[in-house]
Amino acid sequence: MVYDESLVQLMSSLDSGVYFVDRKRRIFFWNKAAEFLTGYSGERVVGSSCSENILRHISAEGVELCVQGCPLAGTIIDGRVRRTEVYMHHRNGQRLPVTVWAAPLTDASGQTIGAIEMFTDQGDRGSLLRELEKLRHEALADPLTGLGNRRYLQIVMETRLESVEKGGEAFGLFMADIDHFKKVNDVHGHNIGDRVLTMVATTLGSAVRPLDAAVRWGGEEFILVCPKVPPKALGEIAERLRLLVEHCWLELEDTSLLRVTISLGATRARRGDTLENLVARADACLYRAKNSGRNRWVLDE
Known part of the structure; x- marks a missing residue:
């Protein structure tokens, strides 16, 4: 693949996020879709490394790919195309x-001068937005985080529990709580607290x-129902949810990073x-995790 202006024009027109790096993995091109999908502007990232608190991809097992198994680094070394599914950090x-x-x-002589990464959202963004709009219209969504509210949970559970009573496969219910959330509000204020709530909610909903x-569920508590x-x-x-939140952070105005963790309790439905x-x-399991x-x-044994 040869880097030229026609390639830049093509990549700029794509709906997928695209960026170019040199052999040291410094970013020198960042398309508009990458700005939209990550929240980071080209001005913010060009000239820096993607591992510098930008994307920081991790696997479902919590492995930081910038440290171990970076697809860009492997491709720069052996010239092979790679495909993988990861969890990306959003601004x-x-x-x-x-x-x-x-x-x-590669350049015109065929020498590798860097690598291209293309990434696309695994979720159906259009479908998700339509569903959220429907939830808002029916007063079933939490106005801050965009997740379902208690009324939405009641509707979902009626269907799930009825299925279990009829011999259907059991579902799992997870309760998650942000650790030391009161301290976040006390130290950083409620605006930052709301951003933390939204960050955790979006991560859990995407996982x-x-x-x-x-x-x-209320306050800093969330419930997930998985059939x-x-x-x-x-x-x-539960471990995937814990890991993903642990690897999130907010960049504050003073450029410091605010991180939080969650504790979880989980059980399976029965007749x-x-x-x-x-x-x-x-909740009893969550209490044990906190203590x-x-x-x-x-887990509920």
Whole structure:
């Protein structure tokens, strides 16, 4: 692949985020779609490395790819095209699932001078926006975070619990709480607190499947309802949620980074359950996670 002006024009017109790096992984091109998908302007990122608190891709297992397994670094070394699914850091702090392609960037003589990364949002943004608009219209969405509210959870649970009663596969319910959130408000103020709530809510909502339900339960507590979750998957999902929030941060006006963690409790539905006793079991597990040191999860045995 040869770097020239026609290539730049083509990449500038794409809906996918695209950026070019040199052999030292310094960014020298950043298209408009990359600005839209990440929240970072070209002026902010050109000349810096993507690992400098910009994208900081991590895997579903929490591995920081800038440190271990960077697709751009591998492509610069061996010239191979790579595709991977990662969680990207957005300027607003949250983690978002994206599919990434890395390809070598060569000069006219065929020498590798860097690499190109293209990334695209894994979610159907148009469908998501339409659904959120519908929720707002029906007063089922939390106005701050955009997640469902308690009424939305009640509607979802009626359907899920009815299915379990009829012999359908059990679902998992996760309750998450932001650790030391009162301190965030006390130290940084409620505006920053609201940004933290939105960051965590967006990360949690992006970490689950389209048919799962993500709800703001109240304050700094969230509930996620995930159908067709076998017992062994509860811990895997809880750990993924914990890791993704742990790898989020907000960049404050003084350029310092504000990070938070969550604690989680999780349980599976069974016949005879109600919303109230399911939430009570998950809340008891959450309480145990908090008392065990926070930034961890506990399952209902």
